[in-house]
Amino acid sequence: xxxxxxxxxxxxxxxxxxxxxxxxxxxxxxxxxxxxxxxxxxxxxxxxxxxxxxxxxxxxxxxxxxxxxxxxxxxxxxxxxxxxxxxxxxxxxxxxxxxxxxxxxxxxxxxxxxxxxxxxxxxxxxxxxxxxxxxxxxxxxxxxxxxxxxxxxxxxxxxxxxxxxxxxxxxxxxxxxxxxxxxxxxxxxxxxxxxxxxxxxxxxxxxxxxxxxxxxxxxxxxxxxxxxxxxxxxxxxxxxxxxxxxxxxxxxxxxxxxxxxxxx
Amino acid sequence: xxxxxxxxxxxxxxxxxxxxxxxxxxxxxxxxxxxxxxxxxxxxxxxxxxxxxxxxxxxxxxxxxxxxxxxxxxxxxxxxxxxxxxxxxxxxxxxxxxxxxxxxxxxxxxxxxxxxxxxxxxxxxxxxxxxxxxxxxxxxxxxxxxxxxxxxxxxxxxxxxxxxxxxxxxxxxxxxxxxxxxxxxxxxxxxxxxxxxxxxxxxxxxxxxxxxxxxxxxxxxxxxxxxxxxxxxxxxxxxxxxxxxxxxxxxxxxxxxxxxxxxxxxxxxxxxxxxxxxxxxxxxxxxxxxxxxxxxxxxxxxxxxxxxxxxxxxxxxxxxxxxxxxxxxxxxxxxxxxxxxxxxxxxxxxxxxxxxxxxxxxxxxxxxxxxxxxxxxxxxxxxxxxxxxxxxxxxxxxxxxxxxxxxxxxxxxxxxxxxxxxxxxxxxxxxxxxxxxxxxxxxxxxxxxxxxxxxxxxxxxxxxxxxxxxxxxxxxxxxxxxxxxxxxxxxxxxxxxxxxxxxxxxxxxxxxxxxxxxxxxxxxxxxxxxxxxxxxxxxxxxxxxxxxxxxxxxxxxxx
Numbered sequence: 001x002x003x004x005x006x007x008x009x010x011x012x013x014x015x016x017x018x019x020x021x022x023x024x025x026x027x028x029x030x031x032x033x034x035x036x037x038x039x040x041x042x043x044x045x046x047x048x049x050x051x052x053x054x055x056x057x058x059x060x061x062x063x064x065x066x067x068x069x070x071x072x073x074x075x076x077x078x079x080x081x082x083x084x085x086x087x088x089x090x091x092x093x094x095x096x097x098x099x100x101x102x103x104x105x106x107x108x109x110x111x112x113x114x115x116x117x118x119x120x121x122x123x124x125x126x127x128x129x130x131x132x133x134x135x136x137x138x139x140x141x142x143x144x145x146x147x148x149x150x151x152x153x154x155x156x157x158x159x160x161x162x163x164x165x166x167x168x169x170x171x172x173x174x175x176x177x178x179x180x181x182x183x184x185x186x187x188x189x190x191x192x193x194x195x196x197x198x199x200x201x202x203x204x205x206x207x208x209x210x211x212x213x214x215x216x217x218x219x220x221x222x223x224x225x226x227x228x229x230x231x232x233x234x235x236x237x238x239x240x241x242x243x244x245x246x247x248x249x250x251x252x253x254x255x256x257x258x259x260x261x262x263x264x
Numbered sequence: 265x266x267x268x269x270x271x272x273x274x275x276x277x278x279x280x281x282x283x284x285x286x287x288x289x290x291x292x293x294x295x296x297x298x299x300x301x302x303x304x305x306x307x308x309x310x311x312x313x314x315x316x317x318x319x320x321x322x323x324x325x326x327x328x329x330x331x332x333x334x335x336x337x338x339x340x341x342x343x344x345x346x347x348x349x350x351x352x353x354x355x356x357x358x359x360x361x362x363x364x365x366x367x368x369x370x371x372x373x374x375x376x377x378x379x380x381x382x383x384x385x386x387x388x389x390x391x392x393x394x395x396x397x398x399x400x401x402x403x404x405x406x407x408x409x410x411x412x413x414x415x416x417x418x419x420x421x422x423x424x425x426x427x428x429x430x431x432x433x434x435x436x437x438x439x440x441x442x443x444x445x446x447x448x449x450x451x452x453x454x455x456x457x458x459x460x461x462x463x464x465x466x467x468x469x470x471x472x473x474x475x476x477x478x479x480x481x482x483x484x485x486x487x488x489x490x491x492x493x494x495x496x497x498x499x500x501x502x503x504x505x506x507x508x509x510x511x512x513x514x515x516x517x518x519x520x521x522x523x524x525x526x527x528x529x530x531x532x533x534x535x536x537x538x539x540x541x542x543x544x545x546x547x548x549x550x551x552x553x554x555x556x557x558x559x560x561x562x563x564x565x566x567x568x569x570x571x572x573x574x575x576x577x578x579x580x581x582x583x584x585x586x587x588x589x590x591x592x593x594x595x596x597x598x599x600x601x602x603x604x605x606x607x608x609x610x611x612x613x614x615x616x617x618x619x620x621x622x623x624x625x626x627x628x629x630x631x632x633x634x635x636x637x638x639x640x641x642x643x644x645x646x647x648x649x650x651x652x653x654x655x656x657x658x659x660x661x662x663x664x665x666x667x668x669x670x671x672x673x674x675x676x677x678x679x680x681x682x683x684x685x686x687x688x689x690x691x692x693x694x695x696x697x698x699x700x701x702x703x704x705x706x707x708x709x710x711x712x713x714x715x716x717x718x719x720x721x722x723x724x725x726x727x728x729x730x731x732x733x734x735x736x737x738x739x740x741x742x743x744x745x746x747x748x749x750x751x752x753x754x755x756x757x758x759x760x761x762x763x764x765x766x767x768x769x770x771x772x773x774x775x776x777x778x779x780x781x782x783x784x785x786x787x788x789x790x791x792x793x794x795x796x797x798x799x800x801x802x803x804x805x806x807x808x809x810x811x812x813x814x815x816x817x818x819x820x821x822x823x
Binding site: 102145146147148150151154155158159160161162163164166167168169170171172173175176217220221226227228229230231232234235236237238239240241243244245247248249251252253255256257259260261 | 302303362544664672
């Protein structure tokens with residue numbers, strides 16, 4: 001005891017005591033917390049997907065969509081949007097939204113695939129809506145015809161997403177995004193749920209075979225094979241004109257100055 | 265034969281031909297012709313060389329291209345379009361791109377050269393405008409140039425339409441809408457051009473004849489006339505030592521100028537080929553064949569039609585019916601027909617308008633420095649700003665997605681800017697020109713600032729000025745002013761009315777506006793005394809021991 005009393009006046013004593021106190025409080029709190037907190041933080045494999053989704057929903061979505069997904073002034077109701085819609089919005093990182101604006105932007109997803117599926121399963125309980133398409137449905141694109149897909153793409157998609165899926169402008173700051181990052185599953189989900197300004201392409205409008213063909217064509221576009229050289233963003237003549245004036249004519253004028261320089 | 269002296273040293277074959285064709289005299293006369301040297305005189309050459317490249321590559325393309333709208337099923341080597349019905353025109357363009365050896369490269373060189381052709385004409389036009397090269401005796405050549413530009417636009421648009429891809433089809437659809445907007449004759453004109461309803465089965469083959477026969481022929485003829493006029497009128501030159509209105513200072517055609525110009529042709533061809541080889545232009549295989557039920561986002565014309573695209577996009581939607589029978593659509597008529605008509609008419613009339621306002625009917629072979637014609641320069645930049653704003657308006661969708669802006673906001677901004685920005689540009693340019701003139705005047709009257717500060721024995725500080733160099737003096741002296749047009753009395757002393765008084769009044773007002781803010785031209789005596797003064801100051805500085813570039817500050821030499 002005497003040794004300890006001697007240590008009392010050591011200059012590190014107070015720091016050590018502080019750390020000890022912090023450790024006691026934090027370990028104690030986490031223990032108590034575990035007992036008090038409901039399912040929200042307690043995700044175990046024994047719970048069903050819906051329960052897990054419910055917890056994630058309460059934590060990350062309810063502030064805008066309401067605790068029961070009924071919608072608030074900040075976000076629409078989710079009754080009837082279906083699992084496919086949730087999976088599309090969350091897996092493309094659009095939900096949760098970074099900031100309100102004319103359009104929600106694609107970004108890195110905040111939830112992993114398991115959590116995304118749980119959210120989708122939970123939201124699907126609010127009311128019937130399009131389900132996440134099955135793997136066979138999505139993978140059908142591998143057997144589809146690319147030229148048929150191109151024809152369907154140009155008829156149904158190119159008017160907003162541009163001829164090469166590079167995206168295009170819509171009204172008041174809204175836009176059709178580039179399809180460069182979209183996975184076959186996400187493209188399928190977008191077609192059946194119609195996110196943001198996009199129309200819904202039901203199976204009556206575009207049969208599953210047609211959807212598969214379109215996905216096939218987009219995969220072809222995303223290979224980015226450019227037989228003509230650099231593609232300039234595949235945006236059409238605007239970037240071509242820019243390159244002509246800045247690079248082409250710029251280089252020629254530099255040469256003209258060189259040739260026109262007086263010989264000394 | 266007796267009066268022809270045959271040089272025994274020249275080969276017999278040469279003499280044989282020359283005594284029948286007689287070109288040696290013409291060669292002797294013309295090969296020593298002198299051209300002034302300046303990089304800005306080579307901009308028109310870029311256009312000429314691009315045109316030659318277009319003729320060469322275009323001929324190659326005609327060997328495979330089929331100007332037919334007959335529907336065929338594609339069975340070439342581009343897999344994503346296999347089995348798709350399309351016009352023969354589009355199928356043959358795909359064939360050129362994927363199945364003809366070197367076809368893709370030549371197609372892309374042809375397209376890049378077309379963009380170069382018109383861009384070079386535009387920058388050449390700007391050079392001619394801002395230096396006043398269109399003044400007497402070159403007004404006709406200015407008109408020829410404008411005709412060439414118009415033909416170039418038509419040649420470009422007709423060529424852009426030939427592949428019959430989705431993009432060019434949309435362009436043709438817009439063109440058909442513009443034709444229909446013509447009052448009274450619109451519908452008839454559309455049927456005349458397309459041989460029936462849009463798109464019909466005729467338009468591609470008709471455009472083809474126009475594109476490969478009529479327009480290149482007309483361009484070639486006008487280019488020849490353009491160059492012949494340059495040849496006979498001699499080239500203009502910038503003011504400089506030894507250069508006058510009556511001479512041309514430069515290099516002879518042979519060998520120097522021929523070497524330079526010939527070399528430049530290969531440079532232009534080389535740069536165009538590099539672009540054609542490395543950068544995709546008009547990827548028709550991605551656009552797909554044209555069908556009237558399809559359209560792609562970002563449908564744009566090539567850059568030279570971009571200003572019309574912009575004026576169409578920016579124009580508010582005004583349309584009305586007369587007696588509920590005739591649709592009248594100024595929303596298309598004004599931006600797509602009246603505006604370009606007005607622009608080209610003003611461009612053509614400009615040299616005549618200017619000489620009417622300034623009253624200048626003299627011949628000019630020395631060019632103006634842009635600062636020395638502030639009102640003209642300001643009018644030029646003002647028009648240019650209007651044109652560039654139209655360009656931006658034409659690309660509003662690409663700008664919106666690239667910079668995360670609202671396309672509606674851009675359109676509204678353009679509507680305001682097209683009216684507000686050009687006048688501001690006019691005012692700013694004129695002020696800048698006058699400021700530069702003041703600087704020139706200062707150099708003439710007080711010499712050139714050297715940046716060397718001299719402390720005088722009395723304690724005062726002066727900056728040492730040096731006289732303007734012999735090489736720079738002619739440049740500074742080149743400015744001239746025009747007298748303000750004096751308005752005659754409306755009714756003279758005898759009570760007789762001045763004829764055409766209103767026109768005279770307008771001319772007087774325009775003349776006053778033209779010369780507003782002009783600085784007086786210094787007399788030769790003032791300049792000489794100014795230069796002399798600067799010379800003396802420099803001498804004095806040397807006396808105090810200031811050597812140029814050696815010592816920046818000297819203190820008093822009294823000690």
